[in-house]
Amino acid sequence: MAEFLSYFRQDRLPHIWCPGCGNGTVTGALIRAIDKLGLDKNNIVMVSGIGCSSRAVGYLDFDTLHTTHGRAIAFATGVKLARPRLKVIVITGDGDSAAIGGNHFIHAARRNIDITTIIINNNTYGMTSGQASPMTPHGMLGTTAPYGNVEYNFDLCELAKAAGATYVARATTYHYVLLEDLIGKALMHKGFAVVEVLSQCPTYFGRKNKIGGAVDSLNWIKNQTINIKAAAVLPPEKREGKILIGELHRGEKAEFTQQYLELIARVQRTNPTYARNKGVPGCELNSD
């Protein structure tokens, strides 16, 4: 336990989250995955948008960037392209990434830029107290869907895959071991990696939909999901209506910043008269 505390800015605690919120579980899994991989703290930049979930970065002892609503991935794109050696991690909510920031999400996937994006999907806008989000399931309630949501939610993992992400996985706050494992794999992946985490907002989504408290919310999540490996051996009727969890997609595609560094090297070979920009170390081709 104590060794994980060193990843936190302890002077910034206590956190703002409600008791039973899933955000802490995801943050804990991320920290343990980083620790297990032995990543250098000084080489990590964590970027988030706006929302309860996005507050996670403020408690963590890295270079952290708490941006504007929906724009975390765009800010992260600037960080990563400017300094490709840095490990860039985005923590975002379902509203942040799939509504206001949906465009940046699909374009980062299309570029296959090396950013690990962890989406904490609690099916609602937690921070603004429980409005419907693009991830609120059809028929369920939000403060702006008082008669039941007539819209449909995205399948964020299918969206990420179709847009070009080269690592796509889904976990939940119930399946903690899987969550930590998938975050670790996403961090190791070179390319745009997405981990969607089904999480709970007992305060708003749970209460509004009469799911109950945190434990009921966790069970509600658990009961909807099925591991992709288990699903493979089940008859279709048993898989019907279930949400797949586990590693859902791995793609092979050259990573964006790596290609850009190669482009620079190519251009500079044919334009030798140009003086090299001195800049800050870290933009050289051989840096990771």
Next chain:
Amino acid sequence: MSEKAKLMQGNEACTMAAIAAGLEFYAGYPITPSTEIAEMCSEELPKVGGKFIQMEDEIGSISACIGASLTGAKAMTATSGPGFSLMQESIGYASLCEIPVVIIDVQRMGPSTGMPTSPAQGDLMQARWGTHGDHPIIALAPGNVKECYELTFRAFELSEKYRVPVVVLTDEVIGHMREKVVLPDPANYRMPLRAMPQSPAGYKPYAADPNGGVPLMAPFGTGYRWHCTGLFHDENGAPSSKPAVASTLLRRLNLKIENRVDELADYVAEGLEDCDLAVVSFGSSAMAALSAVRRSCGEGYKVGMLRLKTIWPFPSALIRRLLAPAKKILVPEMNLGQLAIEIERAAGCERPVIRLGKVNGDLFHPDEVFAAIKEAL
């Protein structure tokens, strides 16, 4: 190397100056009449080891620039009215979080899609107040191609030095006009540098040094591990909703620029000491205005000219002093009086400030300004 003359466009001059100033990162989205800047950056930046990215929109563009700037890279984007509007929220972020970034706004007719290929000067107030809340910002307005070079370079100096977004307000005419420009010898200028802390020990990202009110900025990825947030924050970068913290921060941010209004002021004045009428203008409108002013003087009228190169912060006291001798003031501009309002405020209400606004998408002709001068006198 030495000074060399080159025929170039305003947009090209902005690009060349940015690269001379050490531009390392450009993110943008195509929009007339600024697109040449993106195109040139995509070609030139890799040659100097810099990065270019065409983002999915202007919100992404400014956001990526801010992200890059946080790692220590000099970053720039270029756009026009509609894109500038989309950028506003993140410009406020850069202003509050004190992140250097340069934005070239090649103005075109608006509002909305307006007339994409026509010049205008309707973004004067958007440059100042486009984002919400009281915030510091600097805006410079070149009056010709050479000044596109000089003021873009200066934009980087100011942005890096004061950790503030700087807008270079050009327009379709200046952006596309070609003039011969003598590029300065690189040996004669110093590349702008950002003041950085010496060591992570005890680093407070928002501790303003007592001299300048500008905190030292540690690049991300160099071991400082600090928190950058658009929430109001204390010296440590920790979010805070304490009234005293909020007020201290917002006042410091604004004073950081307002206290330097004289140092930042930049203008060209001619014949103001003894004039019946002063013409005040900026950017491409000032070209026609100056020609009309000189013709008026040639015909025996006592007319002076003031062309502003720094628009924001607005040098009110200086303008009041400079315009003191004038009995009347005429303000030609390609909008319905955005500069004139500021001039009225600065010059006091006892003298008439005549608004000569032009909003048909055409440039001023010197004859029009001359006619307005004669009518005013």
